[in-house]
Amino acid sequence: MKLSACMATAICVVGLGSGCVATAQSESPPKTAPAGEAKYDDTRMLEAGAKILQSNSPLKGFDVYLNGFHPMKDNPEMQMEAHHYCHQVNEDFAQCVLFDGNTRTANMNGVEYIISEKLFNTLPQEERKYWHPHNGEILSGQLVAPGLPAAAEHALMKKKMNSYGKTWHVWHTGHQGKPGDRIPLGEAMLAWSFNRDGEIMPGLGEARDKQLKVNRAKKREERADLRALAKPQSGVDDLSGKFPRPTKDIPGVVDQNAAGQKPSH
Template sequence: MRIALLALITTLSACTPDTPAAPAAGIDKSPRSRVLETGAMTLQGSGPVGRLDIHLIGFHPLKDDPQQQMEAHHYCRQVNEEFAQCALFDSDAAHARLTGIEYLISGRLFGRLPADERRYWHPHNGEILSGQLSAPNLPLPAERALMRSKMNSYGKTWHLWHDGQELPLGDPKLAWSFNREGEIDPALVAARDRAGTISTDQRRRDRESLRALARPQFGVDALREAFPQATPWPGVVDAEPLQGPVD
């Protein structure tokens, strides 16, 4: 199966540098805790966590506050051909903070959702065709095959630990996707490009063939009022476009 093969490639690929995340509140681990941790790792195994073997890097704005934007490292399991589940971290470091969760479904499953549920699910075609969504360490052909399998899919993402916090405080926040040129902070993309070996522009050009697969998706225009000067990406079209001016 294609996804299983890609997951295996991802697992065996070289890891990116282990840069430390911002520390959480609390005192350092005691020697006793470290011994217990080592014993647990040896005797208990990793259970379902060990199946989170697909690594994706994406960028999320909060739907109700889209100026708050962050890089999110997704560690995912492809449960079946139409459903995946991911744990989100703020980096790929060993001590990264678990910041949220995301569920991914196919366009077919999205079409079965009731209307009031659809407002929680963001479209993925913009992330894919823009080159923003990446699978680090995969060669471009393998990454393109993985992205092809995600065309026209949707994600439901909740962030629980926000920038500037020592602990995950307050209510979970619904995150969204970027669907137009000019919505994302260019500094986020530039930082990711500096850390990798393939640029966002390279990924965008490599995925041009996927544009023919793109269907209109719900939620593409969700951030349009927050970014009135943003311009459409080819192939990224809202299934129910907003009408009239937004400024």
């Protein structure tokens, strides 16, 4: 699933140039198969009937596809690639369903809500610890929109600058060669974002890039102009020092407290 054809066309029409041509999207199948028997014939018949007689209206509109990575806030070395299928509800709020792949057999393993800086600044202080900043993901080239032409992806990332996400993973479906659980187990896990180079596990980003034919270094270079839009964000330093590897600042990614800013109320 990519940005819907109508939406992609609209982006191209709104001044992104005549060279705006959608690119092919690479498949990324899930690595975990859920426990359970194959569907019985009567189950398939019920599904066919439901498809004809019932509406799936709440699912329509989840047509913005983003791919990125999440470390778990309480266990930063548990890291997952996340395929986001999002619905932009309004200019300041989006809601996303997360999967461990982008094929028909992908497993739903979480949810993410994305809000603008404006809405984040309305949150009470106690609530903000659940919302991770996005500038590091964008400026590093980690967050991508597979299948979109470069100009349209750049416009999308520009709109997400200074935004925040609240993400819960409810199923550990595997990472970095480690097998996932066959069914969702345990408590929901609050996920965070990578805000420094070196925080992501060696090999995790490279494997995604190879699978989806992504060039993170090139995207990082192409997004250098977005640094001018970057404001200090809450939560950039929340996982500082919690990774067993050397880390390095990402230009333009600054914590509010380090910048001497008082969080807005």
